[in-house]
Amino acid sequence: MTTEPRYTIRQLAALAGISPRALRHYDAIGLLRPARNPANGYRLYRREDVLRLQQILFLRELGLSLEAIQTALDRPDFDLLHALEEQRQALRERQARLARLIQTVERTILHLKGETTMSDNELFAGFSEEQQARYEQEIEQRFGDRQLNESRQRWGSYSLEQKRRIMEEGGAIYRDMVAAMPYGPASPQAQACVARWHQHLRYFYEPTTEILLGLADGYNDDPRFAAFFQRLHPDLAPFMRSAIRIYCQQAGE
Template identity: 50%
Template structure:
């Protein structure tokens, strides 16, 4: 049996994450002692591994729970499928690395490289995915609209909006011991949603993308970790819950 700390250390996740997985019925402890301590057996460890693999393949927590809770779920078949998917990613990344290496040699004058070979490894499906992501995150029209809205504001209004945003994140830090799906936390996320409307009208896909960026983009993560080390992941979880409930 593993304690929650031992499992968190083993899987390189936070104890807060494991408690949240328990709350949403994604990963229940094998046993809970009278003192509230959670304990996990080997079967639960393997389920957590499955969760981590599916996260690497960009499945949402709701999708992962649905997959793992299916009556016909087979862990061995799942691992084989995950391996194939990850191998495809690895092969594509290796092709991209080869393209980089060859381009470096080409620029150094060591080899001649056809222009077509400059784009080896950039498959069409992945390019469409990149384009869609870029459109969602950096839509020129959205950026232009945001700049226009911001520039129409006075310096006093801009300062008030920034203070409002800072207060939202400070209030979220005060809720870190609470659950991301609690009424208190979700009320703060709703305030955050309204705050973002000062800049543009965000879709739920945009909000979810921002939450992902807060936790995974190095610049965002560093900024929020200055307020509290657990804040980036907590924000992502809370925003994800908000989008699931309201979209």
């Protein structure tokens, strides 16, 4: 004769590697209802309960919800195969989504480290198609494709070390611009920053006055640029627009 095991809630919990609270939860929702010791009301888990718990934990590991597990175990006509195939499909979709997320996060990290350039398209690669379409349109309107290609070509011709220095320089310019804000957009401090900014852009392409002014607007109106400048200082974008306009006026004279 095999002796019948009788576990208290804590014993079974330890055995199965879950918490007593989880077992009470399974009892409460009717998923696993053990017998009771009539003397004190304690839960008494016997072998059949242990077996059922095995099944529960296995299906839970497969990612099924407790509700799905309940119908799976209580209805003998339950189509487990079909349920698992659906489950597999759902898992695959989650995996694909995760993979996209990881890519976006990794590119963002590289971007922050300044080790690579990232087109705004890529930055927003994880977003909805709809959103994406709007952005494409906006970027198309503001600059032509040609400028973008030229920029990428020139950027690609730099060495890694050069790229790093250029990115660093860009960050320094924006920080100095913030430092120049108290003196006003027409101040020598601010105008010197704009000049450095202008020079800096030449790493990428030959900017015309129109492009400079367009960028000034873009920094304010394009949500992605604006978000970037917002991080540095809430008023940096409008400040730069003012300063750039003054700079362009003076250059035009």
